[in-house]
Each structure stands twice: as C-alpha cells, then as structure tokens.
Amino acid sequence: MSESDSIATPPHESDARQANVSVLDEEDRLRPRFVREVLDAVGDGDDEMARALVAGLHPADIADLIELAPTDERADLIQALAGIVDADVYAELNEHVREDMIDEMEPQQVADLAAQLDTDDAVAMLEDLEADEQLAVLRAMEPDDRAAVEEALTYPEESAGRLMQRDLIAVPEHWTVGQVIDYLRSGDELATDFWEVFVVSPVHHPVGTCKLSTILRSARDVAVSEIMLSKQTLIPVNLDQEEVALKFQKYALISAAVVDHSGRLVGMITVDDIVHIIQEEAGEDALLLSGAGDGDINEPILDTYKERVRWLAANLMTALVASAVIRFFEHSIERLAILAVLMPIVAGVGGNAGTQTLAVTVRAIATNQLTGSNRWRAVGREIRVALMNGLTIAVLIGVGVTLFLGSPQLGAVIAAAMLTNIVIAGFAGVMVPLALERAGADPAVASSVFVTMVTDSMGFLVFLGLATVAGLVP
Numbered sequence: 001m002s003e004s005d006s007i008a009t010p011p012h013e014s015d016a017r018q019a020n021v022s023v024l025d026e027e028d029r030l031r032p033r034f035v036r037e038v039l040d041a042v043g044d045g046d047d048e049m050a051r052a053l054v055a056g057l058h059p060a061d062i063a064d065l066i067e068l069a070p071t072d073e074r075a076d077l078i079q080a081l082a083g084i085v086d087a088d089v090y091a092e093l094n095e096h097v098r099e100d101m102i103d104e105m106e107p108q109q110v111a112d113l114a115a116q117l118d119t120d121d122a123v124a125m126l127e128d129l130e131a132d133e134q135l136a137v138l139r140a141m142e143p144d145d146r147a148a149v150e151e152a153l154t155y156p157e158e159s160a161g162r163l164m165q166r167d168l169i170a171v172p173e174h175w176t177v178g179q180v181i182d183y184l185r186s187g188d189e190l191a192t193d194f195w196e197v198f199v200v201s202p203v204h205h206p207v208g209t210c211k212l213s214t215i216l217r218s219a220r221d222v223a224v225s226e227i228m229l230s231k232q233t234l235i236p237v238n239l240d241q242e243e244v245a246l247k248f249q250k251y252a253l254i255s256a257a258v259v260d261h262s263g264r265l266v267g268m269i270t271v272d273d274i275v276h277i278i279q280e281e282a283g284e285d286a287l288l289l290s291g292a293g294d295g296d297i298n299e300p301i302l303d304t305y306k307e308r309v310r311w312l313a314a315n316l317m318t319a320l321v322a323s324a325v326i327r328f329f330e331h332s333i334e335r336l337a338i339l340a341v342l343m344p345i346v347a348g349v350g351g352n353a354g355t356q357t358l359a360v361t362v363r364a365i366a367t368n369q370l371t372g373s374n375r376w377r378a379v380g381r382e383i384r385v386a387l388m389n390g391l392t393i394a395v396l397i398g399v400g401v402t403l404f405l406g407s408p409q410l411g412a413v414i415a416a417a418m419l420t421n422i423v424i425a426g427f428a429g430v431m432v433p434l435a436l437e438r439a440g441a442d443p444a445v446a447s448s449v450f451v452t453m454v455t456d457s458m459g460f461l462v463f464l465g466l467a468t469v470a471g472l473v474p
Helices: 011-022 032-043 047-054 059-068 071-080 087-092 095-103 107-115 119-126 131-140 143-153 177-184 212-216 241-251 271-290 301-328 330-335 338-366 375-405 408-438 443-469
Strands: 170-172 196-200 206-211 234-236 255-259 265-270
Touching (some): 032 047, 032 059, 059 071, 059 095, 071 095, 087 107, 095 119, 107 131, 107 143, 119 131, 131 143, 177 212, 196 212, 196 265, 206 212, 206 255, 241 271, 301 330, 301 443, 338 375, 338 443, 408 443
Parallel strands (some): 170 196, 234 255
Antiparallel strands (some): 255 265
C-alpha cells in the first residue's frame, strides 16, 4: 500500500470538506446562492434539507449564515437547525444578533448554553442582558458556573477579568514531571485547551510556566522547578483589554496568567481571544474618528442614529465658526469672486493634511508608541513633515493659479495660505489628540471635529486675510 493510500481521507470526511469549500468563495465568505438555498429550504419546511446543507460548516460560518439571514427569518432558521446551532455558534455570533436571539429564549435555555462555553464567552453572552434577565439566567445555572460568571461580572467592562478563562492547569512547584503528566490524565474535569502549565506557590501565586513540549520531552523524575520558565508576563485582573492586547503583541505571547490585587492566579488569557480584541479595538478607533459609533450593520437603527447625530450636531457647530470667518470677509468675496472659488481648496487640502496626521497620532497613542517621553519629538517631526508637504503643495497651487488666471500676486497669496494652513493642520493633528488624552478623554472620539474646525476656519482666515492685505480686492 502506498503512503498516500494509507493516509487517504475517509469518504464522508472528503465529501464534507468538498461541500464546505463549495459554499465558500475565495475569501471564505458564504456564497449568496448557498444562503438562499438554506433559507428556501427552511421556508418550505424542509428542515432536514437545511441541516444537510449546513452540516459540514464551521461554527463561525454557521454564525455568518444566521447574520446574513433577514431579521424576520432568523428565528425559523435557528429552529430548523436545532442540534447544529450550539454554544460554539452562539459564541461566534455578532453581539447584536446574539442579543436578539437570546431575547427569544427562556432563562434555562440561556443557562444551558452558557454552561457549555468558556467563562469569557459566557460572560460576553450575559453581560449585555437587562439586570432582571441576567439574574434569571444566573439563577438557572449550576452553582459552580454561576459563581465563575458572577465573579467575572464584578470586574470592569473590557478588562482582563471579563476576558480571562477560569479553566487552566496549575501545579505546585515541588511536583515532578511524572506527577504533572499523571495529573493531566487524571480526569475529565480539567481544562481541555491549553498550551502551558502554570506553576504556583503554596499561596497560589504564579512562580513560573512550563510549555507542554518541555513537559513531554522531560524525564518523569525531573522536578518542575528545574524546567519551568521563571520569567513570565502577568496580567492584572483590572487591566484594560487594549493594554492586554498590546502586551500579547509586544511579548509574542500565546497565553498569560491573570492575577488579582494580591498576586493570586485567578485565570488565563489566550491568544485566540486577543485576536478578536485587536480587531475590535482597531475598528473601534477608525469608527470613532469618523463619529460613526459602533459602525455595526446589525446595530439597531435608533442606537446608530443616536451615536451619529450628536457628532453631526457638533460638526455643525464647528462649521459655523468657519462660516463666521467667511462672513467677515464677505465684501472682499463680493468684489473678487475668484476668492470664493479658490478658498475651499485651501481648507480642503488642509483638512486632508490634518486627517493624515491625526490618524497617525491616534494610532501611535493607542499602541503606546507615543508617550510622555517622546511627545515633543513627535510634534516636531509632524511639523517638519507638514512644512515639506506644505512647500510642495504651495508651489504646485501657486504656479497653477499664476498660469491659469494670469495673476502672480494671487498665485503667491494662495501659495502662502496653503503652506500656512498645512503647517497649522499638522500641528493641530498631533496636538488635539494629545490634549484630549491628557484631559482623560479618548483621542479617537472628538479629535476629528476639532481638527476640521481648525483647518477650515484657519484656511479661510489666512487666505482671505492675505488676499485683503495684499490689495487684491479692488
């Protein structure tokens, strides 16, 4: 028998894998035709066909299928896929869709789902419920599961305490490798997914870690204390999840121990959870810069409206500042109409320059690249970049206006205004988020509104002011 024959995939596994590939496009998204086939089967009452179509999918793909279904068809779809839509699928659902589904379930059903999940996933499922609904679900849970979830809910939102798993492997430092291996094989109550074993002192303080590969390659009579790594990254239980993600990135961690205020080991965080956090935080900052709120297409319309309208109202107020500048020079604009054509160029390019600097600064703050120790160096760098950009764009616009309008004086004025506004934009783009951070506000939330106000108002003021002073207005 050839080697390829000896490791051939069983027919049913091969068919399932082929079916899975056929329903996904090249970017691993469910094909619209497949989604329609499943929904049509559910609509026709053919639940068996719907389950057959979905049977080979990963829980994350099933979650995508539920999210892609129209809101009024989701409940029927989940009912048709009974036995397939399990706790793993609910853990992968978008939070807004998951909330809608849980609202339709009895507390005991939610409790049964939560019991099948890791603690962090169970907490994510329950934390957004109304207080009375949350209490009803907790009462329906088993005492051990309930205690773990209740403890997690006492920690701040988006903290390591909410993110951590309670199921971990911890052993005394005086054990041998043989004792550890026997312990790992001793029963089904232990954690099933882990990459390292935590070594603890008699008071349950973490003193080191052992990789599974190290344990398996060591002799049974070797003491754990001899092969463990004493240096480890400990995560305080109240640390913000964004800071946790930065530690995982910086130190290339796969898992890390979480400790309480007394230094006791209370949980662990694994890299699979951090991947979600990094994605969420990156998307959150980008959306906050635009004032778009959560930016989730599954978010209730009223919630989206409330998030967006307040920033549009704030933007309206700042736009009035720029309008006031224009009104101050209305007589100049009336006498030389070309000013009305050119002044939006100065403000628009300045706004883009400010946005570029703002995006870089907010990201640097979020990733701890920009701190108190290098703050002024970063400000100086951005001003130098703004000067170089400003000179380049000023020359281009100045020459262009001179050639097309035949007015070297107007070309010089708009070139000077462009240079000035781009430098101001660069300064505002770095200073506004730094000032907000120093004031204790999130730099990503309101920075863009203030930077836009500065670049618009200063762009109009500098250009129209220079044009007036230069005597271009008859």
